[in-house]
Amino acid sequence: MITIDQLCFSYNGKPPFLLKDINLEIKSGDYISIIGENGCGKTTLMKILLGFLKPTAGSIRMDKNAIGYVPQRNDAALAGFPITVEEMMDSYRRLLKIKDKSIIGDSLKLVGMEGHKKFLVGNLSGGQTQKIWIARAIMGAPSLLILDEPSTGVDTDSQKEIYGFLRAMNLQQKITIIAVEHNLEAVFSNSNKIFHIQNGKGHLCTPQKYAEEYLHVKERNRYHATV
Amino acid sequence: MLQYSFMQNAIVVSFLIGILCPCIGMFIVVRRYSMMGDTLSHASLAGIAIALLWGQNPVAGAFIFTSICGAFIEFLRNYFKKHTDLILSVTLSLSIGIAITIISSGKLKTNAESYMFGSVLTVTRTDMLTILVLGIISVLVIMKLYHQLIYISYDEETAKVAKVKVRLINYIFSVLVASAVAASIRIVGVLVLSSMITLPVATAMQLEKGFKFTLVASVIFSIIDIMTGLFLSYYIDVAPGGFTAIVSVIMLLLVIAVRNLGKIVKYKQKAV
Numbered sequence: 451m452i453t454i455d456q457l458c459f460s461y462n463g464k465p466p467f468l469l470k471d472i473n474l475e476i477k478s479g480d481y482i483s484i485i486g487e488n489g490c491g492k493t494t495l496m497k498i499l500l501g502f503l504k505p506t507a508g509s510i511r512m513d514k515n516a517i518g519y520v521p522q523r524n525d526a527a528l529a530g531f532p533i534t535v536e537e538m539m540d541s542y543r544r545l546l547k548i549k550d551k552s553i554i555g556d557s558l559k560l561v562g563m564e565g566h567k568k569f570l571v572g573n574l575s576g577g578q579t580q581k582i583w584i585a586r587a588i589m590g591a592p593s594l595l596i597l598d599e600p601s602t603g604v605d606t607d608s609q610k611e612i613y614g615f616l617r618a619m620n621l622q623q624k625i626t627i628i629a630v631e632h633n634l635e636a637v638f639s640n641s642n643k644i645f646h647i648q649n650g651k652g653h654l655c656t657p658q659k660y661a662e663e664y665l666h667v668k669e670r671n672r673y674h675a676t677v
Numbered sequence: 678m679l680q681y682s683f684m685q686n687a688i689v690v691s692f693l694i695g696i697l698c699p700c701i702g703m704f705i706v707v708r709r710y711s712m713m714g715d716t717l718s719h720a721s722l723a724g725i726a727i728a729l730l731w732g733q734n735p736v737a738g739a740f741i742f743t744s745i746c747g748a749f750i751e752f753l754r755n756y757f758k759k760h761t762d763l764i765l766s767v768t769l770s771l772s773i774g775i776a777i778t779i780i781s782s783g784k785l786k787t788n789a790e791s792y793m794f795g796s797v798l799t800v801t802r803t804d805m806l807t808i809l810v811l812g813i814i815s816v817l818v819i820m821k822l823y824h825q826l827i828y829i830s831y832d833e834e835t836a837k838v839a840k841v842k843v844r845l846i847n848y849i850f851s852v853l854v855a856s857a858v859a860a861s862i863r864i865v866g867v868l869v870l871s872s873m874i875t876l877p878v879a880t881a882m883q884l885e886k887g888f889k890f891t892l893v894a895s896v897i898f899s900i901i902d903i904m905t906g907l908f909l910s911y912y913i914d915v916a917p918g919g920f921t922a923i924v925s926v927i928m929l930l931l932v933i934a935v936r937n938l939g940k941i942v943k944y945k946q947k948a949v
Binding site: 518 | 824
């Protein structure tokens, strides 16, 4: 589905590179979590995949598929934005040129938010906002879903629900998922592959392999049930 | 009062400004670009000064120069991503510099003061038609780009994923701001023009409703503000621009007071 070949990136186009010689193959149906320290280039790689940034060197080959995107929430920037859930969903439906209005209700129903159509988005909790953004992202029936830290600012119960939806979409509808993550518990419970970025280099492995290589015994035991 | 043709022109133009300014202002306020409205309205003074110097239509001059400044701001935004406020300072300094230089040179045959404070006497039939065409085209463009503009304002990255041409629409939006500014200069004046763009929207946002409701409410508040400002300023013989700004602020405070009063009453009813 996606092949990244010898990708290098720096914001000024010159060395030192934030991302160096990245090679990655993402197959249809994968659930890949991109992890690494703050500032290692996780979000940058995601922005390159979305086409917001161009690689300094190397290439990306991508099948032409519909992409759903769930950005990282920025409550401060969106506070007070006068828009209802229904308006936000309807505008997006029009951008995607989907004629069937019932898709709004159907998508919201999938994430259990059909009763919140008339609510202002700014008045929703972090978890509720994340759910409606997932509903929005799946409106265009994407085959690839890209999420930027989906559990940031979300309470534990909502996190469970959100990852439940994502897992179901991945397993039942075969939607490929790429998630930039800092939540290791979610990484181990959901993804079948981990792309670990360290010092600009990327390393693809299974959750089991990652746990063996990078986690201390205590942490490994903590995630043991899910690995 | 209504028998005077200048007043008839002023009423038609004011009504149009009342619709156009909040339609543009809505997207400026939700994007937190209020200072952009202020910068462009002040920048229009340079366009007026240049047009008057060359003996051209000042409304057209303001529109062209403000459009260039809007596009300039948009262009520089990509280079000064971390200091976007600097771009506004640069644009403001340049345009005010040009305006003061031309006005202070004494080469203008017309008094530029009326453009700073607004005046109903200056609205000619030609101005009215120019503003009418400018306003109608702008409102139609907003209607066409409504959903794209909402998404660029709400979530620019998701808009890009949905293949919205964000950069192009931002340039078009700069021209729309310029047209609102050019349309409003005659009545409202350069100095308080941004109040017409932002204050009715700020008032409508106090109602805490959805986007469409807020937009319609801001148009209603805007028409009330500008018409009240226009008629009262005529009777007390002051510049309509300044008086409309005062009316707009009073309206905002009134809505805040009523809203808070409603909250207190609701709270007390619940307590009982």
